[in-house]
Amino acid sequence: MALMRLLVVVAVAAAVAASCRPALADPAVSALPGLPVAGLAVGFYNESCPQVEDLVLAEMRAFVEKDRTLGPAMLRFMFHDCLARGCDASLMLKSRSHKGEQDAASSYGLRGYDEIEQIKAKVEAACPLTVSCADIIALAARDAVYLSNGPRYAVETGRRDGKVSAKFDAENDLPPPSSNIVDLKTYFSVKGLGWKDLVVLSGSHTIGSAQCSTFASDRLYNFSGKGVQDQSLDKAYAASLREACEPGLDNDTTSLPMDPTSPYDFDLSYYRHVRGNTGLLLSDQALMDDRWTREYVERMAAAASPDEFFADFAVAMTNMGRLEVLTGGSGEIRETCAAYVD
Known part of the structure:
Protein backbone atom coordinates (compact mmCIF):
# COMPACT_ATOMS: atom_id res chain seq x y z
CA MET A 1 0.00 0.00 0.00
CA ALA A 2 2.77 2.43 0.98
CA LEU A 3 4.71 1.58 -2.20
CA MET A 4 1.64 2.13 -4.38
CA ARG A 5 0.99 5.50 -2.69
CA LEU A 6 4.61 6.50 -3.29
CA LEU A 7 4.36 5.59 -6.98
CA VAL A 8 1.22 7.71 -7.32
CA VAL A 9 2.91 10.67 -5.64
CA VAL A 10 5.96 10.36 -7.88
CA ALA A 11 3.79 10.20 -11.01
CA VAL A 12 1.77 13.23 -9.98
CA ALA A 13 4.94 15.11 -9.02
CA ALA A 14 6.21 14.79 -12.56
CA ALA A 15 2.98 16.19 -13.95
CA VAL A 16 2.88 19.01 -11.41
CA ALA A 17 6.51 19.90 -12.04
CA ALA A 18 5.71 20.32 -15.71
CA SER A 19 2.71 22.50 -14.92
CA CYS A 20 4.87 24.81 -12.79
CA ARG A 21 7.07 25.83 -15.73
CA PRO A 22 5.96 29.33 -16.74
CA ALA A 23 5.26 28.43 -20.37
CA LEU A 24 3.08 25.47 -19.44
CA ALA A 25 1.29 26.73 -16.33
CA ASP A 26 -2.11 25.10 -15.98
CA PRO A 27 -4.90 27.65 -15.39
CA ALA A 28 -7.35 24.99 -14.18
CA VAL A 29 -9.12 25.98 -10.97
CA SER A 30 -10.49 23.24 -8.75
CA ALA A 31 -11.66 25.46 -5.92
CA LEU A 32 -14.90 25.68 -7.84
CA PRO A 33 -17.61 23.65 -6.11
CA GLY A 34 -16.83 19.99 -6.69
CA LEU A 35 -19.31 17.26 -7.49
CA PRO A 36 -21.73 16.52 -4.65
CA VAL A 37 -21.06 13.40 -2.60
CA ALA A 38 -23.98 11.04 -2.10
CA GLY A 39 -24.96 11.03 1.55
CA LEU A 40 -23.61 14.49 2.36
CA ALA A 41 -25.95 17.46 2.65
CA VAL A 42 -26.28 20.77 4.42
CA GLY A 43 -28.84 20.17 7.17
CA PHE A 44 -28.37 16.39 7.20
CA TYR A 45 -29.40 16.32 10.90
CA ASN A 46 -32.39 18.66 10.59
CA GLU A 47 -34.77 15.87 11.62
CA SER A 48 -32.58 13.56 13.70
CA CYS A 49 -30.66 16.17 15.71
CA PRO A 50 -31.78 19.70 14.80
CA GLN A 51 -29.84 21.34 17.64
CA VAL A 52 -26.43 19.89 16.76
CA GLU A 53 -24.95 23.01 15.16
CA ASP A 54 -26.04 25.17 18.10
CA LEU A 55 -24.51 22.68 20.53
CA PHE A 63 -13.39 26.92 24.52
CA VAL A 64 -12.26 30.02 22.63
CA GLU A 65 -13.36 32.43 25.35
CA LYS A 66 -11.22 30.48 27.79
CA ASP A 67 -8.26 29.98 25.43
CA ARG A 68 -8.26 31.76 22.08
CA THR A 69 -5.44 29.57 20.77
CA LEU A 70 -7.96 26.72 20.56
CA GLY A 71 -9.66 28.32 17.55
CA PRO A 72 -6.67 27.86 15.22
CA ALA A 73 -5.96 24.49 16.81
CA MET A 74 -9.42 23.17 15.96
CA LEU A 75 -9.15 24.38 12.37
CA ARG A 76 -5.80 22.64 12.00
CA PHE A 77 -7.37 19.49 13.47
CA MET A 78 -9.78 19.16 10.54
CA PHE A 79 -6.95 19.55 8.02
CA HIS A 80 -5.05 16.70 9.61
CA ASP A 81 -8.12 14.49 9.79
CA CYS A 82 -9.24 15.07 6.19
CA LEU A 83 -5.89 14.95 4.39
CA ALA A 84 -4.95 11.61 5.97
CA ARG A 85 -7.43 8.88 4.97
CA GLY A 86 -10.27 11.34 4.45
CA CYS A 87 -12.69 13.15 6.76
CA ASP A 88 -13.62 10.17 8.91
CA ALA A 89 -12.38 11.06 12.42
CA SER A 90 -9.66 8.42 12.10
CA LEU A 91 -7.36 10.96 13.77
CA MET A 92 -9.32 10.41 16.99
CA LEU A 93 -8.59 6.68 17.08
CA LYS A 94 -5.84 5.46 19.42
CA SER A 95 -3.27 2.74 18.81
CA ARG A 96 -1.70 0.75 21.64
CA SER A 97 1.10 -0.24 19.28
CA HIS A 98 1.71 3.40 18.32
CA LYS A 99 0.82 2.85 14.68
CA GLY A 100 -2.12 5.27 14.39
CA GLU A 101 -2.37 8.75 12.87
CA GLN A 102 -1.85 10.32 16.28
CA ASP A 103 1.61 8.71 16.39
CA ALA A 104 2.86 10.26 13.14
CA ALA A 105 5.46 13.02 13.29
CA SER A 106 3.02 15.28 11.43
CA SER A 107 0.58 14.98 14.36
CA TYR A 108 3.11 16.37 16.83
CA GLY A 109 1.64 19.29 18.72
CA LEU A 110 -1.93 18.76 17.53
CA ARG A 111 -4.57 19.95 19.97
CA GLY A 112 -8.29 19.29 19.91
CA TYR A 113 -8.66 15.65 20.93
CA CYS A 133 -17.27 12.48 15.24
CA ALA A 134 -16.22 13.33 11.67
CA ASP A 135 -19.09 15.80 11.35
CA ILE A 136 -18.33 17.31 14.74
CA ILE A 137 -14.73 17.95 13.62
CA ALA A 138 -15.99 19.71 10.47
CA LEU A 139 -18.52 21.83 12.38
CA ALA A 140 -15.97 22.74 15.05
CA ALA A 141 -13.48 23.87 12.38
CA ARG A 142 -16.14 26.10 10.78
CA ASP A 143 -16.99 27.63 14.14
CA ALA A 144 -13.28 28.16 14.90
CA VAL A 145 -13.15 30.34 11.78
CA GLY A 150 -14.24 34.82 9.72
CA PRO A 151 -17.21 33.52 7.72
CA ARG A 152 -19.78 31.08 9.12
CA TYR A 153 -20.24 29.08 5.94
CA ALA A 154 -22.65 26.16 5.42
CA VAL A 155 -21.19 22.76 6.29
CA GLU A 156 -22.27 19.54 4.64
CA THR A 157 -22.86 16.73 7.13
CA GLY A 158 -23.69 13.05 6.90
CA ARG A 159 -20.18 11.62 7.31
CA ARG A 160 -19.66 8.46 9.27
CA ASP A 161 -16.63 7.48 11.34
CA GLY A 162 -13.85 5.25 10.08
CA LYS A 163 -12.53 2.23 11.93
CA VAL A 164 -8.93 2.34 10.68
CA SER A 165 -6.13 4.72 11.65
CA ALA A 166 -2.66 4.24 10.16
CA LYS A 167 0.48 6.21 10.94
CA PHE A 168 1.75 5.92 7.37
CA ASP A 169 -1.33 7.70 6.00
CA ALA A 170 -0.51 10.83 8.00
CA GLU A 171 3.18 10.55 7.17
CA ASN A 172 2.54 10.18 3.42
CA ASP A 173 -0.43 12.49 2.86
CA LEU A 174 0.26 15.66 4.86
CA PRO A 175 2.63 18.17 3.24
CA PRO A 176 5.45 19.16 5.61
CA PRO A 177 6.03 22.85 6.37
CA SER A 178 9.26 22.68 4.34
CA SER A 179 7.39 21.85 1.11
CA ASN A 180 8.14 23.78 -2.06
CA ILE A 181 5.43 24.66 -4.56
CA VAL A 182 5.87 21.46 -6.59
CA ASP A 183 5.54 19.38 -3.43
CA LEU A 184 2.47 21.30 -2.31
CA LYS A 185 0.67 20.98 -5.63
CA THR A 186 1.56 17.30 -5.71
CA TYR A 187 0.09 16.56 -2.29
CA PHE A 188 -3.09 18.44 -3.16
CA SER A 189 -3.38 16.89 -6.64
CA VAL A 190 -3.22 13.39 -5.19
CA LYS A 191 -6.32 14.30 -3.17
CA SER A 209 1.15 29.78 15.46
CA ALA A 210 3.99 27.41 14.62
CA GLN A 211 6.81 26.11 16.74
CA CYS A 212 10.39 27.05 15.89
CA SER A 213 11.16 23.39 15.25
CA THR A 214 8.86 23.44 12.20
CA PHE A 215 10.59 26.28 10.36
CA ALA A 216 13.82 27.53 11.97
CA SER A 217 16.17 25.11 10.25
CA ASP A 218 14.77 25.66 6.75
CA ARG A 219 14.23 29.39 7.01
CA LEU A 220 16.91 30.66 9.36
CA TYR A 221 19.90 28.38 9.74
CA ASN A 222 20.20 25.61 7.16
CA PHE A 223 18.27 26.49 4.01
CA SER A 224 18.55 23.66 1.44
CA GLY A 225 21.14 22.02 3.70
CA LYS A 226 23.66 24.79 2.99
CA ARG A 242 16.44 34.50 15.16
CA GLU A 243 15.93 36.21 18.50
CA ALA A 244 13.15 33.74 19.32
CA CYS A 245 14.43 30.50 17.79
CA GLU A 246 17.61 28.93 19.09
CA PRO A 247 19.95 27.55 16.39
CA GLY A 248 20.63 23.82 16.47
CA LEU A 249 17.71 23.06 18.77
CA ASP A 250 15.65 20.51 16.83
CA ASN A 251 12.88 20.28 19.45
CA ASP A 252 12.46 24.03 20.05
CA THR A 253 8.82 24.39 21.14
CA THR A 254 8.82 28.20 21.14
CA SER A 255 5.67 29.25 19.27
CA LEU A 256 5.44 32.26 16.99
CA PRO A 257 2.35 33.61 15.20
CA MET A 258 2.05 32.73 11.52
CA ASP A 259 0.39 36.11 11.02
CA PRO A 260 2.07 38.47 13.50
CA THR A 261 -0.17 41.39 12.51
CA SER A 262 -3.43 39.80 13.67
CA PRO A 263 -2.84 36.20 14.85
CA TYR A 264 -6.40 35.67 16.09
CA ASP A 265 -8.33 37.42 13.33
CA PHE A 266 -9.33 35.56 10.18
CA ASP A 267 -8.41 38.24 7.67
CA LEU A 268 -6.16 39.04 4.70
CA SER A 269 -2.98 39.81 6.65
CA TYR A 270 -1.51 36.40 5.86
CA TYR A 271 -1.45 37.17 2.15
CA ARG A 272 0.15 40.55 2.79
CA HIS A 273 2.90 38.85 4.75
CA VAL A 274 3.53 36.30 2.00
CA ARG A 275 3.64 39.06 -0.61
CA GLY A 276 6.14 40.95 1.57
CA ASN A 277 8.44 37.92 2.01
CA THR A 278 7.48 37.53 5.64
CA GLY A 279 5.64 34.22 5.38
CA LEU A 280 6.67 32.15 8.39
CA LEU A 281 6.82 28.68 6.83
CA LEU A 282 8.72 27.72 3.72
CA SER A 283 5.42 26.34 2.39
CA ASP A 284 3.82 29.76 2.88
CA GLN A 285 6.44 31.63 0.91
CA ALA A 286 6.37 28.92 -1.77
CA LEU A 287 3.01 30.29 -2.92
CA MET A 288 4.96 33.06 -4.66
CA ASP A 289 6.78 30.52 -6.85
CA ASP A 290 3.83 29.65 -9.08
CA ARG A 291 2.06 32.03 -11.45
CA TRP A 292 -1.48 31.17 -10.39
CA THR A 293 -0.97 31.00 -6.63
CA ARG A 294 1.16 34.18 -6.74
CA GLU A 295 -1.55 36.09 -8.60
CA TYR A 296 -4.10 35.06 -5.97
CA VAL A 297 -1.78 36.06 -3.12
CA GLU A 298 -1.17 39.45 -4.71
CA ARG A 299 -4.87 40.06 -5.34
CA MET A 300 -5.84 39.19 -1.77
CA ALA A 301 -2.95 41.23 -0.37
CA ALA A 302 -4.26 44.27 -2.23
CA ALA A 303 -7.95 43.65 -1.58
CA ALA A 304 -9.94 46.19 0.40
CA SER A 305 -12.43 43.55 1.55
CA PRO A 306 -12.08 39.88 2.56
CA ASP A 307 -15.34 38.96 0.82
CA GLU A 308 -13.73 37.14 -2.11
CA PHE A 309 -11.40 35.21 0.19
CA PHE A 310 -14.26 34.30 2.53
CA ALA A 311 -16.36 32.97 -0.37
CA ASP A 312 -13.42 31.04 -1.81
CA PHE A 313 -12.57 29.62 1.61
CA ALA A 314 -16.09 28.27 2.06
CA VAL A 315 -15.81 26.46 -1.29
CA ALA A 316 -12.33 25.11 -0.60
CA MET A 317 -13.33 23.83 2.84
CA THR A 318 -16.35 22.12 1.28
CA ASN A 319 -14.07 20.47 -1.28
CA MET A 320 -11.71 19.27 1.44
CA GLY A 321 -14.63 18.14 3.58
CA ARG A 322 -15.68 15.73 0.81
CA LEU A 323 -12.37 13.86 0.73
CA GLU A 324 -12.77 10.08 1.01
CA VAL A 325 -15.84 10.37 3.23
CA LEU A 326 -17.82 7.42 4.53
CA THR A 327 -21.58 7.73 4.20
CA GLY A 328 -24.71 5.59 4.23
CA GLY A 329 -23.94 2.12 5.55
CA SER A 330 -20.16 2.60 5.57
CA GLY A 331 -18.26 3.25 8.76
CA GLU A 332 -20.06 3.73 12.05
CA ILE A 333 -21.40 6.23 14.56
CA ARG A 334 -19.40 5.85 17.78
CA GLU A 335 -20.57 6.83 21.24
CA THR A 336 -17.08 8.13 21.98
CA CYS A 337 -14.57 9.29 19.41
CA ALA A 338 -11.34 8.05 20.99
CA ALA A 339 -11.71 4.29 20.55
CA TYR A 340 -8.71 1.94 20.28
CA VAL A 341 -7.91 0.29 16.96
CA ASP A 342 -5.59 -2.34 18.45
Whole structure:
Protein backbone atom coordinates (compact mmCIF):
# COMPACT_ATOMS: atom_id res chain seq x y z
CA MET A 1 0.00 0.00 0.00
CA ALA A 2 2.77 2.43 0.98
CA LEU A 3 4.71 1.58 -2.20
CA MET A 4 1.64 2.13 -4.38
CA ARG A 5 0.99 5.50 -2.69
CA LEU A 6 4.61 6.50 -3.29
CA LEU A 7 4.36 5.59 -6.98
CA VAL A 8 1.22 7.71 -7.32
CA VAL A 9 2.91 10.67 -5.64
CA VAL A 10 5.96 10.36 -7.88
CA ALA A 11 3.79 10.20 -11.01
CA VAL A 12 1.77 13.23 -9.98
CA ALA A 13 4.94 15.11 -9.02
CA ALA A 14 6.21 14.79 -12.56
CA ALA A 15 2.98 16.19 -13.95
CA VAL A 16 2.88 19.01 -11.41
CA ALA A 17 6.51 19.90 -12.04
CA ALA A 18 5.71 20.32 -15.71
CA SER A 19 2.71 22.50 -14.92
CA CYS A 20 4.87 24.81 -12.79
CA ARG A 21 7.07 25.83 -15.73
CA PRO A 22 5.96 29.33 -16.74
CA ALA A 23 5.26 28.43 -20.37
CA LEU A 24 3.08 25.47 -19.44
CA ALA A 25 1.29 26.73 -16.33
CA ASP A 26 -2.11 25.10 -15.98
CA PRO A 27 -4.90 27.65 -15.39
CA ALA A 28 -7.35 24.99 -14.18
CA VAL A 29 -9.12 25.98 -10.97
CA SER A 30 -10.49 23.24 -8.75
CA ALA A 31 -11.66 25.46 -5.92
CA LEU A 32 -14.90 25.68 -7.84
CA PRO A 33 -17.61 23.65 -6.11
CA GLY A 34 -16.83 19.99 -6.69
CA LEU A 35 -19.31 17.26 -7.49
CA PRO A 36 -21.73 16.52 -4.65
CA VAL A 37 -21.06 13.40 -2.60
CA ALA A 38 -23.98 11.04 -2.10
CA GLY A 39 -24.96 11.03 1.55
CA LEU A 40 -23.61 14.49 2.36
CA ALA A 41 -25.95 17.46 2.65
CA VAL A 42 -26.28 20.77 4.42
CA GLY A 43 -28.84 20.17 7.17
CA PHE A 44 -28.37 16.39 7.20
CA TYR A 45 -29.40 16.32 10.90
CA ASN A 46 -32.39 18.66 10.59
CA GLU A 47 -34.77 15.87 11.62
CA SER A 48 -32.58 13.56 13.70
CA CYS A 49 -30.66 16.17 15.71
CA PRO A 50 -31.78 19.70 14.80
CA GLN A 51 -29.84 21.34 17.64
CA VAL A 52 -26.43 19.89 16.76
CA GLU A 53 -24.95 23.01 15.16
CA ASP A 54 -26.04 25.17 18.10
CA LEU A 55 -24.51 22.68 20.53
CA VAL A 56 -21.18 22.66 18.70
CA LEU A 57 -21.08 26.46 18.46
CA ALA A 58 -21.86 26.87 22.18
CA GLU A 59 -19.04 24.51 23.15
CA MET A 60 -16.61 26.12 20.74
CA ARG A 61 -17.48 29.57 22.03
CA ALA A 62 -16.73 28.43 25.59
CA PHE A 63 -13.39 26.92 24.52
CA VAL A 64 -12.26 30.02 22.63
CA GLU A 65 -13.36 32.43 25.35
CA LYS A 66 -11.22 30.48 27.79
CA ASP A 67 -8.26 29.98 25.43
CA ARG A 68 -8.26 31.76 22.08
CA THR A 69 -5.44 29.57 20.77
CA LEU A 70 -7.96 26.72 20.56
CA GLY A 71 -9.66 28.32 17.55
CA PRO A 72 -6.67 27.86 15.22
CA ALA A 73 -5.96 24.49 16.81
CA MET A 74 -9.42 23.17 15.96
CA LEU A 75 -9.15 24.38 12.37
CA ARG A 76 -5.80 22.64 12.00
CA PHE A 77 -7.37 19.49 13.47
CA MET A 78 -9.78 19.16 10.54
CA PHE A 79 -6.95 19.55 8.02
CA HIS A 80 -5.05 16.70 9.61
CA ASP A 81 -8.12 14.49 9.79
CA CYS A 82 -9.24 15.07 6.19
CA LEU A 83 -5.89 14.95 4.39
CA ALA A 84 -4.95 11.61 5.97
CA ARG A 85 -7.43 8.88 4.97
CA GLY A 86 -10.27 11.34 4.45
CA CYS A 87 -12.69 13.15 6.76
CA ASP A 88 -13.62 10.17 8.91
CA ALA A 89 -12.38 11.06 12.42
CA SER A 90 -9.66 8.42 12.10
CA LEU A 91 -7.36 10.96 13.77
CA MET A 92 -9.32 10.41 16.99
CA LEU A 93 -8.59 6.68 17.08
CA LYS A 94 -5.84 5.46 19.42
CA SER A 95 -3.27 2.74 18.81
CA ARG A 96 -1.70 0.75 21.64
CA SER A 97 1.10 -0.24 19.28
CA HIS A 98 1.71 3.40 18.32
CA LYS A 99 0.82 2.85 14.68
CA GLY A 100 -2.12 5.27 14.39
CA GLU A 101 -2.37 8.75 12.87
CA GLN A 102 -1.85 10.32 16.28
CA ASP A 103 1.61 8.71 16.39
CA ALA A 104 2.86 10.26 13.14
CA ALA A 105 5.46 13.02 13.29
CA SER A 106 3.02 15.28 11.43
CA SER A 107 0.58 14.98 14.36
CA TYR A 108 3.11 16.37 16.83
CA GLY A 109 1.64 19.29 18.72
CA LEU A 110 -1.93 18.76 17.53
CA ARG A 111 -4.57 19.95 19.97
CA GLY A 112 -8.29 19.29 19.91
CA TYR A 113 -8.66 15.65 20.93
CA ASP A 114 -10.17 16.45 24.32
CA GLU A 115 -12.32 19.26 22.96
CA ILE A 116 -13.83 17.06 20.23
CA GLU A 117 -14.61 14.45 22.89
CA GLN A 118 -16.29 17.08 25.09
CA ILE A 119 -18.41 18.30 22.20
CA LYS A 120 -19.30 14.70 21.33
CA ALA A 121 -20.47 14.08 24.92
CA LYS A 122 -22.79 17.10 24.73
CA VAL A 123 -24.19 15.96 21.40
CA GLU A 124 -24.61 12.38 22.61
CA ALA A 125 -26.63 13.60 25.58
CA ALA A 126 -29.04 15.30 23.19
CA CYS A 127 -28.99 12.85 20.27
CA PRO A 128 -27.56 9.42 21.16
CA LEU A 129 -25.63 7.58 18.42
CA THR A 130 -26.76 10.02 15.76
CA VAL A 131 -23.98 12.50 14.92
CA SER A 132 -20.56 11.31 13.79
CA CYS A 133 -17.27 12.48 15.24
CA ALA A 134 -16.22 13.33 11.67
CA ASP A 135 -19.09 15.80 11.35
CA ILE A 136 -18.33 17.31 14.74
CA ILE A 137 -14.73 17.95 13.62
CA ALA A 138 -15.99 19.71 10.47
CA LEU A 139 -18.52 21.83 12.38
CA ALA A 140 -15.97 22.74 15.05
CA ALA A 141 -13.48 23.87 12.38
CA ARG A 142 -16.14 26.10 10.78
CA ASP A 143 -16.99 27.63 14.14
CA ALA A 144 -13.28 28.16 14.90
CA VAL A 145 -13.15 30.34 11.78
CA TYR A 146 -16.36 32.16 12.67
CA LEU A 147 -15.22 32.86 16.23
CA SER A 148 -12.03 34.35 14.76
CA ASN A 149 -14.12 36.93 12.86
CA GLY A 150 -14.24 34.82 9.72
CA PRO A 151 -17.21 33.52 7.72
CA ARG A 152 -19.78 31.08 9.12
CA TYR A 153 -20.24 29.08 5.94
CA ALA A 154 -22.65 26.16 5.42
CA VAL A 155 -21.19 22.76 6.29
CA GLU A 156 -22.27 19.54 4.64
CA THR A 157 -22.86 16.73 7.13
CA GLY A 158 -23.69 13.05 6.90
CA ARG A 159 -20.18 11.62 7.31
CA ARG A 160 -19.66 8.46 9.27
CA ASP A 161 -16.63 7.48 11.34
CA GLY A 162 -13.85 5.25 10.08
CA LYS A 163 -12.53 2.23 11.93
CA VAL A 164 -8.93 2.34 10.68
CA SER A 165 -6.13 4.72 11.65
CA ALA A 166 -2.66 4.24 10.16
CA LYS A 167 0.48 6.21 10.94
CA PHE A 168 1.75 5.92 7.37
CA ASP A 169 -1.33 7.70 6.00
CA ALA A 170 -0.51 10.83 8.00
CA GLU A 171 3.18 10.55 7.17
CA ASN A 172 2.54 10.18 3.42
CA ASP A 173 -0.43 12.49 2.86
CA LEU A 174 0.26 15.66 4.86
CA PRO A 175 2.63 18.17 3.24
CA PRO A 176 5.45 19.16 5.61
CA PRO A 177 6.03 22.85 6.37
CA SER A 178 9.26 22.68 4.34
CA SER A 179 7.39 21.85 1.11
CA ASN A 180 8.14 23.78 -2.06
CA ILE A 181 5.43 24.66 -4.56
CA VAL A 182 5.87 21.46 -6.59
CA ASP A 183 5.54 19.38 -3.43
CA LEU A 184 2.47 21.30 -2.31
CA LYS A 185 0.67 20.98 -5.63
CA THR A 186 1.56 17.30 -5.71
CA TYR A 187 0.09 16.56 -2.29
CA PHE A 188 -3.09 18.44 -3.16
CA SER A 189 -3.38 16.89 -6.64
CA VAL A 190 -3.22 13.39 -5.19
CA LYS A 191 -6.32 14.30 -3.17
CA GLY A 192 -8.11 15.79 -6.17
CA LEU A 193 -7.55 19.36 -4.99
CA GLY A 194 -6.05 22.05 -7.21
CA TRP A 195 -3.89 25.13 -7.01
CA LYS A 196 -6.74 27.37 -5.87
CA ASP A 197 -7.70 25.01 -3.06
CA LEU A 198 -4.04 25.14 -2.05
CA VAL A 199 -3.66 28.91 -2.01
CA VAL A 200 -7.07 29.49 -0.39
CA LEU A 201 -6.68 26.85 2.31
CA SER A 202 -3.17 28.13 3.03
CA GLY A 203 -4.94 31.32 4.04
CA SER A 204 -6.03 29.52 7.21
CA HIS A 205 -2.53 30.40 8.45
CA THR A 206 -3.91 33.87 9.08
CA ILE A 207 -4.68 32.49 12.55
CA GLY A 208 -2.52 30.34 14.79
CA SER A 209 1.15 29.78 15.46
CA ALA A 210 3.99 27.41 14.62
CA GLN A 211 6.81 26.11 16.74
CA CYS A 212 10.39 27.05 15.89
CA SER A 213 11.16 23.39 15.25
CA THR A 214 8.86 23.44 12.20
CA PHE A 215 10.59 26.28 10.36
CA ALA A 216 13.82 27.53 11.97
CA SER A 217 16.17 25.11 10.25
CA ASP A 218 14.77 25.66 6.75
CA ARG A 219 14.23 29.39 7.01
CA LEU A 220 16.91 30.66 9.36
CA TYR A 221 19.90 28.38 9.74
CA ASN A 222 20.20 25.61 7.16
CA PHE A 223 18.27 26.49 4.01
CA SER A 224 18.55 23.66 1.44
CA GLY A 225 21.14 22.02 3.70
CA LYS A 226 23.66 24.79 2.99
CA GLY A 227 23.96 26.20 6.50
CA VAL A 228 22.59 29.59 5.48
CA GLN A 229 19.42 31.65 5.83
CA ASP A 230 16.71 31.51 3.18
CA GLN A 231 17.53 34.57 1.09
CA SER A 232 13.87 35.08 0.14
CA LEU A 233 13.03 35.86 3.77
CA ASP A 234 12.80 39.54 4.68
CA LYS A 235 15.99 40.36 6.59
CA ALA A 236 14.36 42.39 9.35
CA TYR A 237 11.76 39.67 9.92
CA ALA A 238 14.49 37.01 9.89
CA ALA A 239 16.39 38.90 12.59
CA SER A 240 13.32 38.93 14.85
CA LEU A 241 12.82 35.20 14.29
CA ARG A 242 16.44 34.50 15.16
CA GLU A 243 15.93 36.21 18.50
CA ALA A 244 13.15 33.74 19.32
CA CYS A 245 14.43 30.50 17.79
CA GLU A 246 17.61 28.93 19.09
CA PRO A 247 19.95 27.55 16.39
CA GLY A 248 20.63 23.82 16.47
CA LEU A 249 17.71 23.06 18.77
CA ASP A 250 15.65 20.51 16.83
CA ASN A 251 12.88 20.28 19.45
CA ASP A 252 12.46 24.03 20.05
CA THR A 253 8.82 24.39 21.14
CA THR A 254 8.82 28.20 21.14
CA SER A 255 5.67 29.25 19.27
CA LEU A 256 5.44 32.26 16.99
CA PRO A 257 2.35 33.61 15.20
CA MET A 258 2.05 32.73 11.52
CA ASP A 259 0.39 36.11 11.02
CA PRO A 260 2.07 38.47 13.50
CA THR A 261 -0.17 41.39 12.51
CA SER A 262 -3.43 39.80 13.67
CA PRO A 263 -2.84 36.20 14.85
CA TYR A 264 -6.40 35.67 16.09
CA ASP A 265 -8.33 37.42 13.33
CA PHE A 266 -9.33 35.56 10.18
CA ASP A 267 -8.41 38.24 7.67
CA LEU A 268 -6.16 39.04 4.70
CA SER A 269 -2.98 39.81 6.65
CA TYR A 270 -1.51 36.40 5.86
CA TYR A 271 -1.45 37.17 2.15
CA ARG A 272 0.15 40.55 2.79
CA HIS A 273 2.90 38.85 4.75
CA VAL A 274 3.53 36.30 2.00
CA ARG A 275 3.64 39.06 -0.61
CA GLY A 276 6.14 40.95 1.57
CA ASN A 277 8.44 37.92 2.01
CA THR A 278 7.48 37.53 5.64
CA GLY A 279 5.64 34.22 5.38
CA LEU A 280 6.67 32.15 8.39
CA LEU A 281 6.82 28.68 6.83
CA LEU A 282 8.72 27.72 3.72
CA SER A 283 5.42 26.34 2.39
CA ASP A 284 3.82 29.76 2.88
CA GLN A 285 6.44 31.63 0.91
CA ALA A 286 6.37 28.92 -1.77
CA LEU A 287 3.01 30.29 -2.92
CA MET A 288 4.96 33.06 -4.66
CA ASP A 289 6.78 30.52 -6.85
CA ASP A 290 3.83 29.65 -9.08
CA ARG A 291 2.06 32.03 -11.45
CA TRP A 292 -1.48 31.17 -10.39
CA THR A 293 -0.97 31.00 -6.63
CA ARG A 294 1.16 34.18 -6.74
CA GLU A 295 -1.55 36.09 -8.60
CA TYR A 296 -4.10 35.06 -5.97
CA VAL A 297 -1.78 36.06 -3.12
CA GLU A 298 -1.17 39.45 -4.71
CA ARG A 299 -4.87 40.06 -5.34
CA MET A 300 -5.84 39.19 -1.77
CA ALA A 301 -2.95 41.23 -0.37
CA ALA A 302 -4.26 44.27 -2.23
CA ALA A 303 -7.95 43.65 -1.58
CA ALA A 304 -9.94 46.19 0.40
CA SER A 305 -12.43 43.55 1.55
CA PRO A 306 -12.08 39.88 2.56
CA ASP A 307 -15.34 38.96 0.82
CA GLU A 308 -13.73 37.14 -2.11
CA PHE A 309 -11.40 35.21 0.19
CA PHE A 310 -14.26 34.30 2.53
CA ALA A 311 -16.36 32.97 -0.37
CA ASP A 312 -13.42 31.04 -1.81
CA PHE A 313 -12.57 29.62 1.61
CA ALA A 314 -16.09 28.27 2.06
CA VAL A 315 -15.81 26.46 -1.29
CA ALA A 316 -12.33 25.11 -0.60
CA MET A 317 -13.33 23.83 2.84
CA THR A 318 -16.35 22.12 1.28
CA ASN A 319 -14.07 20.47 -1.28
CA MET A 320 -11.71 19.27 1.44
CA GLY A 321 -14.63 18.14 3.58
CA ARG A 322 -15.68 15.73 0.81
CA LEU A 323 -12.37 13.86 0.73
CA GLU A 324 -12.77 10.08 1.01
CA VAL A 325 -15.84 10.37 3.23
CA LEU A 326 -17.82 7.42 4.53
CA THR A 327 -21.58 7.73 4.20
CA GLY A 328 -24.71 5.59 4.23
CA GLY A 329 -23.94 2.12 5.55
CA SER A 330 -20.16 2.60 5.57
CA GLY A 331 -18.26 3.25 8.76
CA GLU A 332 -20.06 3.73 12.05
CA ILE A 333 -21.40 6.23 14.56
CA ARG A 334 -19.40 5.85 17.78
CA GLU A 335 -20.57 6.83 21.24
CA THR A 336 -17.08 8.13 21.98
CA CYS A 337 -14.57 9.29 19.41
CA ALA A 338 -11.34 8.05 20.99
CA ALA A 339 -11.71 4.29 20.55
CA TYR A 340 -8.71 1.94 20.28
CA VAL A 341 -7.91 0.29 16.96
CA ASP A 342 -5.59 -2.34 18.45
